[in-house]
Amino acid sequence: MPRTLEGQITMEKTPSYFVTREAPARISAMSKDTKLIVVVRDPVTRAISDYTQTLSKRPDIPSFESLTFRNRSAGLIDTSWSAIQIGLYAKHLEPWLRHFPLGQMLFVSGERLVSDPAGELRRVQDFLGLKRIITDKHFYFNQTKGFPCLKKAEGSGKPHCLGKTKGRAHPAIAREVLRQLRDFYRPFNRKFYQMTGRDFGWD
Numbered sequence: 001m002p003r004t005l006e007g008q009i010t011m012e013k014t015p016s017y018f019v020t021r022e023a024p025a026r027i028s029a030m031s032k033d034t035k036l037i038v039v040v041r042d043p044v045t046r047a048i049s050d051y052t053q054t055l056s057k058r059p060d061i062p063s064f065e066s067l068t069f070r071n072r073s074a075g076l077i078d079t080s081w082s083a084i085q086i087g088l089y090a091k092h093l094e095p096w097l098r099h100f101p102l103g104q105m106l107f108v109s110g111e112r113l114v115s116d117p118a119g120e121l122r123r124v125q126d127f128l129g130l131k132r133i134i135t136d137k138h139f140y141f142n143q144t145k146g147f148p149c150l151k152k153a154e155g156s157g158k159p160h161c162l163g164k165t166k167g168r169a170h171p172a173i174a175r176e177v178l179r180q181l182r183d184f185y186r187p188f189n190r191k192f193y194q195m196t197g198r199d200f201g202w203d
């Protein structure tokens with residue numbers, strides 16, 4: 001991490017921190033005061049998004065359905081598949097809470113980040129003790145992209161949407177598979193709502 005001067009905030013992000021066993025102890029050893037922001041979305045959609053990303057790089061992988069089940073007729077989900085495993089948020093959160101108080105963590109809703117980006121960013125700015133600089137005025141909904149975009153990008157003054165790798169079309173997944181996945185995640189989601197004090201409304 002670079003040195004941080006008075007009045008500066010240093011930020012660092014990677015999707016893998018939250019699910020890496022060693023990360024909480026290492027980050028706490030570096031600085032106990034680190035504030036942690038976790039962006040989470042419905043674990044079923046997250047798994048499909050994860051699969052879609054892999055599919056874009058390796059079009060020959062098996063179907064989502066075949067990777068999801070250890071035994072499809074018995075409805076046995078393959079929890080060793082990373083796309084499924086990562087969505088067990090309650091399980092991943094436990095080690096973090098052994099090193100950091102809950103108040104030092106902010107849980108951002110991936111769904112709200114799309115439906116109300118300014119609202120989620122207000123929570124982020126408040127959590128970081130920043131002035132509420134980013135507001136509704138900064139966003140517009142881009143019909144072509146199907147997502148909110150910035151009215152003016154930093155430095156250029158032109159509208160800016162996230163790139164092609166964000167907001168890919170997901171493959172259609174059989175309704176029954178979605179139902180089985182929702183049933184599978186429900187208890188873990190409920191536990192996660194209890195642990196964080198926020199109901200993300202996934203079920």
Ligand SMILES: Nc1ncnc2c1ncn2[C@@H]1O[C@H](COP(=O)(O)OS(=O)(=O)O)[C@@H](OP(=O)(O)O)[C@H]1O
Pocket residue numbers: 015048049050052110113114147148149161162165166167168
């Ligand atoms: N404004 C805006 N524009 C585009 N995409 C948006 C936006 N806000 C949130 N999202 C969601 O971000 C998802 C991709 O982010 P990831 O963290 O999965 O990306 S990555 O793993 O770092 O590549 C991406 O997931 P997919 O839809 O599966 O591509 C989006 O749903």
